[in-house]
Amino acid sequence: MSAIPTQSQPESGARERFHQRSLEHQRPLSTVTMAFTVVAFLCMLVARMLVNGPAAPLGYRLLCALVLALLVLAIPRARSTLSFGAIGVAYVLVLIGGIALNAVGVAQPLLWLLPALVVIPICAAPLWLTPAHFIAGSVLFYAAALALLLGNWPAHEVDAAVWTWVIAIGAPTSAVFHFGFYYFRRNHFLLESRLAQLAATDPLTGLQNRRAFVKHAEERLDTLAPGEYVSAIFLDLDNFKSLNDRFGHTVGDHALFQVGQVLLDAVLPRHSVSRIGGEEFAVLLDVDLDGALRLAERLRAGIAAIERPDGHLSASFGVAGHRRGESFMVLLDRADEALLRAKHAGRNRVCAERAPAPGAPLSPLDHVFALRDAGVGRSTARYRWDDMQLISHFQPLYSLSHQKQVGFEALLRGEHDDGTMVPPMVMFAPSSNDEGALDRASHAVHLGNARHLLPGDAWLFLNILPSTFIAKGYADQLTKVVRAVGLEPERVVLEILESHGGSVDDMSRAAERYRRHGFLIAVDDFGAGQSNLDRLLRIRPDLVKLDGELIRATTHGTCQPILPKLVSLLHQAGMLVVVEGVETTEELILAVESNVDFAQGYLLGRPAREIASPESARRQIDEAFDVIAQGRARQHALFESEVEPYRRELRGAAEALRAGVPVDEAFATLAGFGRSISCFILDDTGRQIGHEVRGPAWSEDVASLQPVANPRDARWDHRPYFRNAVLRPGDAIASNPYLSLASGRPCIAVTLAAQLASGRCVIGVELDWSAQGLPWPASE
Structure with missing residues (x-):
């Protein structure tokens, strides 16, 4: 496979763009410099008035100053390099004419003219935009100056010194200054252009990257005139992963480059083509939906002609037309939905967006304002979607400590005209609905209903797709909707659904935008799908909703629930915890x-159109607290009864060790108990002294842990069982269960700090606590 060629970027018009960019940069500097020169000319005029002798009329000289000032004011209005250069030429000619008038009648005119002849070209040199302007302006300046000089003063005054200053010093220096600054500006412009091109270009295909594509698309939509069309094509190469996996990434990269060439060859220069990421591409066109569909079909055929080692490439296409008032991300979402339908329909085909239902409002925002303006009171807000009506059901969330309803999750439901409900599997099928638009419509419906159903101090939980959550401008739009229905963003919790559609970085930045408006942020279904701790720690939600399966999740072997530890971890990270799917009293x-x-x-409460009375749920929560209070005491008693024999024998072993009894003999009784894994002695640094005395629960069958199976190689003073024993010397302390490095099993350590002949030590016994049915400490 040959190397992938680098696609050259067109440089046509670069010179004109450079000059136009220079004009933007030079305009402020030229204005200030020329304005200062006007002030200097006026100072020269005042100085001339102090010199006796005949002089040119003051009005002519003041007229020159006025013309110079008008030319300075014209500089900010110069929009082309030609007009800018013409102003510069006129300015230097008027300036030299004014200086010549000022020198009329003086005894030594060269004292007035020579500095100007030298300084003006040098100072003006960097201000000329182009070499043509510089040459024309300088030639006309010197021609006018020398004509005035030779025509008004005796030739003997124009001696070799004058020609040296003007020709040998002034003109060359001004040329060096001009061309030096010109090429410096030019090289800076080329470097800046190159960096901008690299920042906006996908290096593999030469197409626009995602950032540049989105920016250009948003700018295009912002300037869209009435009657103009814009459409988007979203395409994804079929089975591309198999190409990389089977034939290597070089083959895959070459295929991507060829696809980029097909796209570039098929679209017009004014259209935008981008590699969005991976094997996904997008095109933005200034055509209607039919034109975009025809182009997509040509692109599909062009890509299908590209060979791969096991056949030919193919791609699936989604096409959508822009609807008035929507953002670019919404347009791309609808094209993406059409692309998914093309994939589900068998790949290698083009699918168009679904047309909106007849009579349905295009904007959920308009729908909410219409409800408000129509004075809709306590009737249910509805939203027409295809052949159904969208309605809201609300499911309560309870604060377990307060034992009351504190929020309601709004759930979208569909209802046919005859009153029958639409099954959720049908309603949310990705092949039958525009998921992004449906998500926005749900917000309109829920907010329209929540304004008269929710208690005054309750949160409203709104589900939101990641693609909607990160959409540009949606935070502002949603804030307007919330306030339009009489709520405040502080009462709305945006619940980010577990779904594709946004990077963690994008969602983190979006979360900050919503927080600035006052919204609370929640992450839904943690523990399922893509959810992970990194996602939580970067988004920093206010609440985390745990997937219902986590209630039923247990540790391996002991079948102890993992929920307490997980809740503790999230609390330490500064997040409140919601558990979903509580269906039994045991789970509560x-x-x-x-x-x-x-x-x-x-x-605690099923989703329903109306808010149910909380009394039944309150009683159940209160009863759960009672059960826990009773069970905690019983659990503590069971645990203590199980551990007490080991405590008693450990105290006896300590006494024996203090009396000088050998280690094996001192631990003999304790090591004989059934759950004893080993008895040990640790010094004040947590290192083991001597050998451990093994008990019946010791096992050699931990081959995978052999590198860490020897407890004599480690320090244990960081373990809670060591620290707690040191804090309470003489007391036999039982630890919480932990996973032992030495045995690889859940264990409990009973330890006691004692003063032995060798110094302060911690003696202890490690107990096997892996069997099911063993009582755990109440704190666990």
């Missing part, structure tokens, strides 16, 4: 016992 009790902040589920 576990949620309360795990210190969960809020709970939601069928046990």
Whole structure:
């Protein structure tokens, strides 16, 4: 496979763009410099008035100053390099004429003229935009100056010194200054252009990258005139991963380059073509939907002609036309939805966006304002979508500590005209609906209903897709909708759904925008799909909604629930915790016992159009607290009864060691208990002294942990069982269960700090706590 060629970028018009850019940069400097020269000319005029002798009429000289000032004022209005150069030429000619008039009648005219003849060209040299301007202006300046000089003063005064200053010093210096600055500006412009091109270009295909494409598209939509069309094509190469996996990334890269060439060859220069990422490409066209569909079909055929080692490439296409008032990200979402339908329909085909239902409002925002303006009171807000009406159901969330409803999650439902409900699998099928537009429509419906259904102090939880969440301008738009229905953003929790459609970086930046408006942020279904701790720590949500399966998740072997530890971790990260899917009393009790902040589920309240009375749920939560209070005491008693024999024998072993009894003999009884893994002695640095005395629960069958299986190689003073024993010398302390490095099993350590002949030590026994049914400490 040959190397992929680098696509050259067209440089036509670069000279004109450079001169235009120079004009923008030079205009302020030229204005200031020329204005200062006008002031200097006026000072020269005042100085001339102090010299006796005949002089040119003052009015003529003042007229020159006025013309110079008008030319300075014309500089900011110069829009072309030609007009800018003409102003500069006129300015130097009027200036030299004014200086010549000022020198009329003086005894030594060269004292007045020579500095100007030298200084003016040198100072003006960097201000000329182009060499042509510089040459024309300088030639006319010297011609006018020398004509005035030779025509008005005796020739003997124009001696070799004058010609040396003007020709040998002034003119060459001004040329060096002009061309030096010109080429410096030119090289800076070329470097800047190159860097801008690299920042906006995908290096593999030479197409626009995503950032440049989105920026250009947004600018295009901002300047869209009435009656103009814009459409988007979104395409994805079919089965591209297999090309990289089977034949290597070099083959895949070459295929991507060829696809880029097909796109560039097929579209007009004014259109935008981008590699969005991976094997995804997008095109923005100034044509209507039909024209975009025809082009997409040509692109599909062009890509299908590209060979790959096992056949030919193919691509699936989604096409959407821009609708008045929508953002570019919404347009791209609809094209993406059409692309998904093309994939589901068998790939290698073009699918168009779904047309909006007849009579449906294009904007959910308009829908909410229409409800408000029509004075709709407590009737249910509805929104027409295809062949159904969108309605809201609300499911309560309870604060377990407060035992009351604190929020309601709004859930979208569909209803046919005959009153029958649309199954969710049909309603949210990706092949039948525009997911992004449906998401926005749901916000309009929920807010329209929440304004008269929600209690005054309750949160409204709104589900939001990542693609909608990061859409440009949607934070501002949603704020307007919320306030339009009489709510405040502080009462709305945006619940980011577990879905594709946005990078973590984009969502983190978007979360800050929503927070500035006052919204709270929640992440839904943590523990399922793409969710992970990195996503949480970068988005920094106010609340985390745990997937219902986490209630039922247990540790391996002991079947202890992992929920308490997970809740503790999220609390330490500064996030409140909501548990979803609470369906049984046992799950509610576990949620309360795990210190969960809020709970939601069928046990506490099903989704419904109306807000149900909270009394039944309050009683259930209160009963769960009672059960936990009773169970905690029982659990503590069971744990203590199980551990007490080991405590007693450990105290006896300590006494024996203090009396000088050998280690094996001192630990003999304790090491014989059934759950004993090993008995040990640690010095004041946490290192093991001597050998451990192994008990019945010791096992050699931990081959995978062999590198860390020897406890004598480590320090243990960082472990809670060591620290707690040191803090309470003489007391036998039982630890919480932990995973032992030595045995690879859940264990409990019973330890005691004692003063032995060798110094202060911690003696202890490690117990196997992996069997099911063993009591755990109440704090666990």
